[in-house]
Amino acid sequence: MAREQLSEVRYGWNGFADRQDLATALAGEIADRLTGAIAERGTALLAVSGGTTPAKLFAVLSTTPIAWDKVTVTLVDERFVPPSSPRSNAGLVAANLLQNEAAAARFVPLYHEAASIEDAATADSEALRSLPWPLDVVILGMGGDGHTASFFPDAGNLEELLDPVSQRIVLPVHAASGGEPRLTLSMTRIVAAGFLALHIEGEDKRAAFNGAMGPGAKKPIRRVLEAAPRPAEVFWAP
Numbered sequence: 001m002a003r004e005q006l007s008e009v010r011y012g013w014n015g016f017a018d019r020q021d022l023a024t025a026l027a028g029e030i031a032d033r034l035t036g037a038i039a040e041r042g043t044a045l046l047a048v049s050g051g052t053t054p055a056k057l058f059a060v061l062s063t064t065p066i067a068w069d070k071v072t073v074t075l076v077d078e079r080f081v082p083p084s085s086p087r088s089n090a091g092l093v094a095a096n097l098l099q100n101e102a103a104a105a106r107f108v109p110l111y112h113e114a115a116s117i118e119d120a121a122t123a124d125s126e127a128l129r130s131l132p133w134p135l136d137v138v139i140l141g142m143g144g145d146g147h148t149a150s151f152f153p154d155a156g157n158l159e160e161l162l163d164p165v166s167q168r169i170v171l172p173v174h175a176a177s178g179g180e181p182r183l184t185l186s187m188t189r190i191v192a193a194g195f196l197a198l199h200i201e202g203e204d205k206r207a208a209f210n211g212a213m214g215p216g217a218k219k220p221i222r223r224v225l226e227a228a229p230r231p232a233e234v235f236w237a238p
């Protein structure tokens with residue numbers, strides 16, 4: 001076995017018969033974690049992913065009774081597009097999560113108009129420094145190529161993004177496979193979360209996940225799960 005495959009990857013597998021059941025269960029878990037954090041420290045910090053997968057989860061979560069006025073929501077990652085773009089993760093969150101009961105939450109975006117993605121990442125790191133770290137809950141997604149957050153396998157600065165002792169909060173990403181430039185939370189901030197979940201749907205994603213956990217070059221999702229001090233929970237439905 002190749003040397004790089006020797007480290008352990010620990011995670012829990014939560015499989016559901018359908019996507020609505022998954023959304024209900026994961027929303028319940030998120031609600032319990034956020035409510036626990038509010039009871040402990042008066043506030044809670046949640047980071048969610050974008051893309052195509054989380055809309056159903058967001059809809060359920062938005063109607064879940066939580067002290068939303070004590071919750072800060074931010075993004076795991078963002079495309080460098082304004083919220084009006086159909087590619088915007090902030091737009092997805094505004095339309096699907098920050099509705100109903102969850103409209104009372106405070107949202108901290110990653111996208112701001114800036115001369116460059118590097119400037120935007122620097123401004124974000126400053127703006128996010130005052131949040132009540134660590135994150136209580138992080139919900140990751142995953143692409144078929146094994147990327148999670150905006151940790152794309154072809155990102156020029158992948159090692160910097162995955163640096164386990166990075167002091168950075170938000171980093172810029174240039175990756176041809178990611179389309180437009182990206183902003184992403186650093187891996188250190190993600191894996192320090194009290195509860196780290198990976199939400200994936202479909203047989204193709206299950207196969208991609210199993211492939212990433214198997215032998216061969218380590219995909220970003222595997223590197224993140226290996227770096228997490230607490231085992232992540234994977235939520236999957238066909």
Ligand SMILES: O=C1O[C@H](COP(=O)(O)O)[C@@H](O)[C@H](O)[C@H]1O
Pocket residue numbers: 049050051052053054076077078079089140141142143144148149150
């Ligand atoms: O580009 C992104 O992709 C991943 C996965 O998205 P999906 O459409 O396959 O669900 C997502 O987790 C990430 O936040 C997003 O920026």
